[in-house]
C-alpha cells in the first residue's frame with residue numbers, strides 16, 4: 472500500500488486553444504496509506520481524469536503525483552502497482568475465471584503453486600470459488616465485476632486500488648452486497664482504496680473519508696458526518712443530504728445580514744467576517760434536519776407559509792415560503808404537521824455563513 476500525494480496538480484486536455492479549460496484545477500491532496508476513500512462529485516467534475524492521472528493512464532499537464540514521497544509522473548502505468556476497476560468489467564471472456572484471476576500473476580512470472588494459492592484465496596473472498604472453471608463469458612454482470620476486482624487483488628505488490636463507479640452495471644439488489652464485500656476486502660488487506668462515485672450513499676457506506684469534487688477541485692475532504700454538519704462549500708451543502716441544505720442569499724444590514732424583512736442572527740466572529748469582506752456573494756445555509764418547526768408562534772420564530780408536505784414514510788419534508796425564499800424542513804414521524812402557517816427558527820449552531828461560496832468558521836482557528 473502507498474500514500475498518494477497530489478502536488479499542485481492540474482490538468483487541461485487541450486492547452487493549445489485560446490481559452491484552455493482545466494478539467495482539474497490546481498489541487499494539493501493526500502490519500503494516506505491504507506485509507507478507504509471516496510471521490511464524490513457530479514458528472515463532469517473531473518473524477519475519472521483524476522483517477523487516470525493517478526494510475527498513469529493520463530499524464531497531468533501540471534504538477535506532480537507522488538507515491539510514498541517518490542515522483543511517479545514518468546513511471547508507466549504497469550510499473551505503478553495500481554489496480555484500476557472500471558465501470559464496465561474488464562475480463563477475458565474466452566478464459567475461465569481461474570485464468571482471468573491468474574493472468575496478472577502469470578505475467579509477473581509467479582510459480583504454479585503461488586498462482587494456485589493466491590487465486591484460491593481471492594476467489595474465496597469474492598465468492599467465486601464455485602465458478603472458477605466457468606468461462607467468463609457465461610458470468611452475470613456482478614460476477615464479472617468481481618473477477619475484475621479479483622484481478623486487482625491477486626497481486627501482493629498492489630499499492631492501491633482505484634474504483635471508477637464500479638457498481639454502475641450491477642443490479643440494485645446486488646449493489647449492497649458488493650459494497651460490503653469491498654469494505655471487507657479493505658479491512659482484510661488494508662490497501663489504499665479510492666472509490667469514485669456520484670452517489671452519496673455509496674460514498675458514505677464505503678469510505679472513512681470523502682473528497683467532494685466540484686468543478687475540477689476538491690472542495691472538502693472529510694468524514695460523512697463532517698460533510699453533513701459542516702459543509703465547507705455551498706456545493707457540499709447542496710450535494711450531500713436529501714434534500715440538500717437550504718441556501719439563502721442574504722444582504723448586509725444593520726443587524727448583520729438580512730433577507731427581505733428578516734434579519735439573521737450571526738455570532739461575533741461571523742459578523743466580523745462579513746464586515747471585513749467586500750463581497751456581495753453572501754449566503755446562509757441550514758440543513759432541513761436542523762430547522763425547528765412549530766404550528767404556533769414561538770418566541771422569535773419566523774412566520775412562514777406552508778407550501779406542501781412530502782410524506783417519505785418515516786419522515787416528512789415540509790416546503791415553506793419565508794419571504795421570497797423556499798425553505799425545506801424535515802419533520803419527524805410523530806411531529807405535528809402545521810397547516811397553512813408554520814413558525815420556524817434556525818438554531819445558531821446549525822446556521823452556516825458562506826462568503827463567496829466558502830464557509831466562515833464559527834470561531835477563529837488558532838493553529
Ligand SMILES: Nc1ncnc2c1ncn2[C@@H]1O[C@H](COP(=O)(O)OP(=O)(O)OP(=O)(O)O)[C@@H](O)[C@H]1O
Nearest residue numbers: 484485494512513514515516517518519520521669
Ligand atoms: N479525453 C478528453 N478530451 C477532452 N476533454 C475531456 C476528455 N475527457 C474528459 N474531458 C472533459 O474533462 C472534464 C472532466 O471529465 P471527467 O470524465 O474526468 O469527469 P467525471 O467527473 O469523471 O464525469 P463522469 O462521472 O461523467 O465520468 C469534462 O469537462 C470533460 O468533458
